[in-house]
Amino acid sequence: MEAVERESDAFQRPVSVEQIEAMCRRAFGDRTRVARIVEIGVGHYNTTYRIDIEGRDPVILRVAPERAQQAHWDRDVMRNEYAAAPYFAALGTLVPQNLAVDFTHQIIGRDYMFQTLLPGAPASTTLDAYPRSQWPSYYRQLGTITRAVHEVRGDRFGRVAGPGFDTWSEALSDQFRVLAADFDDAGLDSGDVHRVIDAVGTHRAALDEVTEPRLLHGDLWTLNIMLDPDAAEPTITGVLDFDVACWGDPMADWTIHRARQQPGTEVAAFWETYGRPATDAASAVRELFYQARNLVGVQLDIHRRGIDISEVPPIHWDVSDVLARLSG
Incomplete structure (x- = not known):
């Protein structure tokens, strides 16, 4: 994994390779093999990764902060984005497609979603x-x-x-x-x-x-x-x-x-x-x-x-x- 170096008390928290692999298997099948994981350090809220998976196009994994970290204003905003996605259809291919979304907290105690990787x-x-x-x-x-x-x-x-x-x-x-x-x-x-x-x-x-x-x-x-x-x-x-x-x-x-x-x-x-x-x-x-x-x-x-x-x-x-x- 290529991860962004942060202080131990940083707001954005890392996700382990084992957790990411388990997320990928849940989303794309038990035979899914992860070839490469690269953390994208541009944003300041979700922890975001580009995942290269054998036999398919790369995907984006976005992992929300733990709920205890979320302020009132930020509470469950990933769930809000999931609800809002159909209304952004007017932008067509300019917005990513949601490939898999998991709010169960069974693999990791955080909401996460997989999306298509947009060019650029x-x-x-x-x-x-x-x-x-x-x-x-x-x-x-x-x-x-x-x-x-x-x-x-x-x-x-x-x-x-x-x-x-x-x-x-x-x-x-x-x-x-x-x-x-x-x-x-x-x-x-x-x-x-x-x-x-x-x-x-x-x-x-x-x-x-x-x-x-x-x-x-x-x-x-x-x-x-x-x-x-x-x-x-x-x-x-x-x-x-x-x-x-x-x-x-x-x-x-x-x-x-x-x-x-x-x-x-x-x-x-x-x-x-x-x-x-x-x-x-x-x-x-x-x-x-x-x-x-x-x-x-x-x-x-x-x-x-x-x-x-x-x-x-x-x-x-x-x-x-x-x-x-x-x-x-």
Whole structure:
């Protein structure tokens, strides 16, 4: 096995060769022979391997953290991705197919799934190989893909696997309540998160102008996009990791948040294919809530990775400015 070297107390936990071989036999038959195991160390949550199996195409094995490791926000997100997979059919071959899924915990006390191996390399490590003059092409493709996801309609708000809510304000309040619980468990001050929850009640009318739930990927940016490393210009070949997919306002999606952060750059080409967001007063209020949620999530991620928050510029995690604008 080719494994990633980590500290013994690292969040991502390794899986033994014996366990992986047992998983493969359960998924593909008792005669399955594993030829090679390579851990993929790009992500920060699941432990992921490329498995070469004799007589078949290579597969990807993703193993979730033990449930005791999972925060409230991350609880059972692999099961959420499994539930969401049929709704990403609009992306066709850009998304991996689930080959086998096991939530029994009989072989290992963690959820896991086998998926097809998509061609390409992560855009997070590949896009920089192209001149910036070619980057707009990439962002136009991303705009088209994001629009295709957001055109999928649902019948309730919230995580695809549930719980579901009748209104967007209820779903958003629940998201912040879950995040507040994670702050408390981590020993962080959840006061600002609770103030955002209070603001949801104040601005409920603006939030509930969103009446039609749409599919959100939840984490669609360069880390979860595959590019063809041999193409003459950036060419998207895959979309990964929709484990926090939910039904909500498309403007709340992580992709929209990231695109809005970089006006006047190559990223602006995203809006050429996605379409321009609304700019009315209610939309501006909703955008403040989405900023707050993303900043709160970043602070939790900083904590989970063991990064000293004093070394991170407050603009990347502090929601006080957003709260001031919601109260103004």
